[in-house]
Amino acid sequence: MKKRGLIQILFCGLIIVLLSGCGSSDQTNSQQGSDKEESVTGEVVPSLIDLGNGMFEYRVKNQTGKVVEFEFTSGQRYDYALINKDGEQVFLYSSVASFIQALGEEKLKPGEELVYEIDLSKVNVKSGTYILEAWLTATRDEKYKVSTDYIVE
Incomplete structure (x- = not known):
């Protein structure tokens, strides 16, 4: 009976460890140029590189x-989509x-940034020009959405 209880506890612990690794978080906090003064404009600025x-x-x-806080309802921190020339979301x-x-x-402290990787190399879409849109999935109203052209040859 004791062995069965021990096995159940170990199994539950294994499940918790495995679930804590689920999701996709390619996020890093970085502070660039910490040795030099950064200009403070009073905005949180999104960009796509x-x-x-x-x-x-x-x-x-x-x-x-000032410090800016973002609250999330899951492990997801950002999302992105591909929009075709007809305005349809294809991914x-x-x-x-x-x-x-x-x-x-x-x-995020002043001057810090969140950085997320987007890999479209394996997204299966036809040749053409698309719009890549990316945004935060935080609970606040501002989603910091940004877009750029993405050309598939």
């Missing part, structure tokens, strides 16, 4: 003079990804 070969970085930088990241169902938050 094309790294080539279908790779992008979605960044959200705190350019305010949505969250429709093919899984995220842990746990509340979370991110705090």
Whole structure:
């Protein structure tokens, strides 16, 4: 009887460890240029950087003079979509990804930024020009949505 109880406890512990690793969090906090003064404009600024070969970085930088907090209802921190020339959404990241169902938050100090990797190299879409849109999935009204062209040859 004791062995069965011990096995159940170990099994539950294993499940908890495995579930804590679920989801997709390519996020890093970084503070660039910590040795030099950064200009503070009073905004949180999103950007999309094309790294080539279908790779992008979605960044959200705190350019305010105070800590900015983001609250999330799951392990998902950002989402992105591809929109075709007719305005139709042909790909949505969250429709093919899984995220842990746990509340979370991110705090950005002045000058810090969240950086998320977007890999479109394996997204199967026809040749053409698309709009890549990316945004935070935080609970606040502002989603820090940004977009850029994405050309598939």
